[in-house]
Amino acid sequence: MEAIIHTRDLLNTTLHQSTQLDSAINKTTANVTRINRTFLSLESRIKNMASKCAIFAICDHVDRALPPLSAVFNIYQLVDELGSLLSAAHSSSDLNLYLSLLTRFRQALTLLTNTCKLAILWVQDVKQFLDNTDINVFLADDDLYHSNVCKTLLLLEELQATEDHSLLDQGILSVAFQQLEHEFTNLLIQNTVPLQVPSSLFSSGDEEGDVADPSPEALPLYVVHSLKAIVACFACDSQLHRCMSIYIKVRTTIVQTSLQGLDLDYLGMSLSEFDSVQEIEGYIDEWGRHLEFVVKHLLELEYRLCDQVFGHNVQPDVWADCFSKIALQSGIQRFIKFGNTITKGKKEAIKLFKLLDVFAALNNLRQDFNRIFGGKPCSEIQTQTRNLIKKVVNGTYEIFWELSAQVELQRLTDPPADGAVPRLMTFVTEYSDELLDDDYKPVLEQVLKIHSSWYNADTFTKGLVSVEVHNMVKSLELNLETWAKRYQDTALSYIFMMNTSCYLSKHLKGTKLGDLMGESWLKRHEGRVEYYAALYLRGSWGKIPALLNNNDKMMALDEGVIAQDVVNKRIKGFNEAFDDLFRKQSDWVLCDKSLRWKTCQLIVEAIVPVYKSYMQKYLGLVEGGGTPNPNKYVKYSVESLENMLTSMFQPKLGKNGSNTKHTNMIGKIKNVVAGRFSPTTDMQRLLS
Structure with a gap:
């Protein structure tokens, strides 16, 4: 149906154009007939005048004017013939033929214009001779001759304007160009299909798809x-x-x-x-x-x-x-x-x-x-693109050179209350590792080099990115040592250093950042984990087993009664010390799963065997020997005590049910924490 409607519209347009062309052709035919009659009359009169003027000097002027006039007449006949053929043709039927006719018609018009210009010069010469010479005594019909020359000039000027007239509305060239415009538009529209968008543009760019x-x-x-x-x-x-x-x-x-x-x-x-x-x-x-x-x-x-x-x-x-x-x-x-x-x-x-x-x-x-x-x-696109590149280069330079300073500024803030790995630490290390990645490091170096060349500065040297990343990590290490000293509980400071050293030695191993810091640096932090674990165990849980010391001498006449009282007090003291220490450390966190398991096992090995041995030896003395009421003093079985100890240091679940442990660079950068690491804003909330 759309094709039929399109065909109907095309036929209506063609019919309308044909009607206009027929009217133009009729007018052109009448003009040609009139011009032909005028030319024949003029030719006859000029020849007659030439014969009468043969004895006068005007004959030379007339003789020179006749050939151009004859050429004008012949060329106009050609223009008329080509114009008729062009008006009858249509660009959509045979474009090459139509363009050939149009070219020939255009050339004929140009030739007609130029020939008219030449003929006008010669006829003007005749007119000037008549205007400036007194020949009345020889020519009785001089007024008639002068009139014919003037008419000839007017006719030549009219013919000279044929080319301009053809370009006017409904002129032959105007109509022809309208047809060509229509054909030009159809060729563009009917033969063009929009470029298909590849499926890869709808993905992250990593998946395979059509390109x-x-x-x-x-x-x-x-x-x-x-x-x-x-x-x-x-x-x-x-x-x-x-x-x-x-x-x-x-x-x-x-x-x-x-x-x-x-x-x-x-x-x-x-x-x-x-x-x-x-x-x-x-x-x-x-x-x-x-x-x-x-x-x-x-x-x-x-x-x-x-x-x-x-x-x-x-x-x-x-x-x-x-x-x-x-x-x-x-x-x-x-x-x-x-x-x-x-x-x-x-x-x-x-x-x-x-x-x-x-x-x-x-x-x-x-x-x-x-x-x-x-x-x-x-030029407008060039200027806008250059301005964009300049903003990108300057912005990159400003942020990069403030990174280390911003890490140092956080030294004044407080460490995590649970001794966990600070968010700033996970962000800085992963951020630094990403800067060293092959996707970013070469680009960053290129940007810094461009900035240096723009401002004739000596800020760029080979390996600059690696140097600045190294400085940023060293600044972070100073932050960790400063934060550890701020804990009032020394045991918590040991937990904090265990967490951070474990993170640095384990998560940076095999990464670009780890390679930059070096194997000895990683080994040093790995050894610090063991060192602070030993300090932690000795300084907190290592004191608990002494409360169940069963080697003390029982000085009393009634050894049995005194032993029962001593055992009850020892168990009660153990319970109180254990509860206090467990409650205090219940919110502490060890972020690494293997470190958490290993630390819990060390605590279990330090506490449970001693507790088990003591209970096996003295449980019969608790609460009066044979009919004891152990629940009054014995709060924990060996199994429950071990379960409690092995459940310590678990990371807290976040709002979405996931723990607060970081996942990867991209995930960390995309969270709110990353947004707070800003050279122009306060970073204290990073550690909250």
């Missing part, structure tokens, strides 16, 4: 040739702007239609200097993939097509201007604007990685940008 064809053809070759031929016709008549406006409109629509396959609403998001980049970080990787698709595939396609259609017919700046308008109207500036949005957020550690992501995306497209946007018409 965009690196070099698709925007249009079939024969269509490109037809478009070039039409453009050539428009260019010859200084009408190029007409097909360029059509081309820009249609191709922009095609690009926009292709982009509709992507959800680009995020490009309109905004940030202030007080907003965290975390609010839009989920879109940054997506932005990089989308920008690559737009530049390397969509706009690359338009760049090549503009060159194919316009490149050989017009000056480079003209077709480059055509491409520039398509790029601008398709929304390339929205991508640049989103990059600027990332730079506007507040300075925070997480922002450093996002700026590096932006720089890497732009750097990967640097050659493509320089090539397709390198022309003068794309």
Whole structure:
């Protein structure tokens, strides 16, 4: 049904144009008839005048004017014939034939114009001779001759304007160009399919999927040739702007239609200097993939097509201007604007990685940008891109050089109340390891090197990133030692140092950061775990077994009674000391599972065997020997005591049921803690 409606509309348009053409042809036929009669009459009169003037000097002027006049007449007949053929033809039936007729008609018009100019000069010479010479005594019909010369000049000027008139509304050239515009539009629309968006753009970029064809053809070759031929016709008549406006409109629509396959609403998001980049970080990787698709595939396609259609017919700046308008109207500036949005957020550690992501995306497209946007018409895009890169480089530099100082500032804050691994520590170590990763370290070094070259500074040296990361970790170690001294309970400080040393030795082993710090550094922290575990056990639970010392001499006459009282007191004292110590340490945490199990086993080995032996030996004396009431003094069985000790130091569950132990770099960076690690904001909440 749509095809029938389209055909009906096309027939109505064609019928209307045919009616207009028929009217124009009728008018042209009448004009030709009149001009033919006038020419015959003029030719006869001029010949007659020439014969009468043969004896006068005017005959030479008339003789020189006759050949150009005759040429004008012959050329006009050709123009009329070609015009009739052109009016009867249609571009959609045979474009090559139509373009050939149009070219020949255009050439004939130009020849007619130039010949009329020559003929006018000679006839004006005749008129000037008549105006300046008194020949009344020889020619009785001089007024008639003067009138004929004037009429000839008017007719030649009218014929000279034929070319201009043909370009006016409903003129032959005007109608022809209208047909070509229609044909140009149809060729663009009917042979174009929007570029398919690859499925990889809807994923994180790691999954396999179809990818965009690196070099698709925007249009079939024969269509490109037809478009070039039409453009050539428009260019010859200084009408190029007409097909360029059509081309820009249609191709922009095609690009926009292709982009509709992507959800680009995020490009309109905004940030202030007080907003965290975390609010839009989920879109940054997506932005990089989308920008690559737009530049390397969509706009690359338009760049090549503009060159194919316009490149050989017009000056480079003209077709480059055509491409520039398509790029601008398709929304390339929205991508640049989103990059600027990332730079506007507040300075925070997480922002450093996002700026590096932006720089890497732009750097990967640097050659493509320089090539397709390198022309003068794309100067606006060039300027905006350079400004974005400058903001990214400066922002990266500022954040990087404040990282170590910000770690040091946290030395004044308090350590975790449960002795667990500080959030700042997990963040800094994983953040540092990520900086050393092959995905970021080369990019960061490149950015720092660029910044140094811009400002003629000596801040960049080889290995700078590694040096600064090393300094940041050493600053963190000083924080740990300072925090450990702030615990009022010495045993808790040992737990804290066990946690932190275990984390550094175990979680950094085999990582980029661990390799940077060195094997001896890791071994040192591994030994510190054992060292502080021994101090912890001796300084807290190591005192408990002494309360059940059964080697004391019982000095009394009635040894049995005295022994029962002593046993009860010892068990009661053990219970009180155990309960107090267990209650005090019940909220303490050992973050590493193996360290937690090993520490609990050491406590069990120190307490349970002594308790078991004592109870086996003296349980019969508790509460009066044979009929004891052990519940009054004996609160714990050996099994319950062991279960309690092995359940200690468990991490607390978070709101979502997961423990507070960190998971990985990306997870840590994406939480609120990462956002608080900011060179411009207070970081105390990192440790809360």
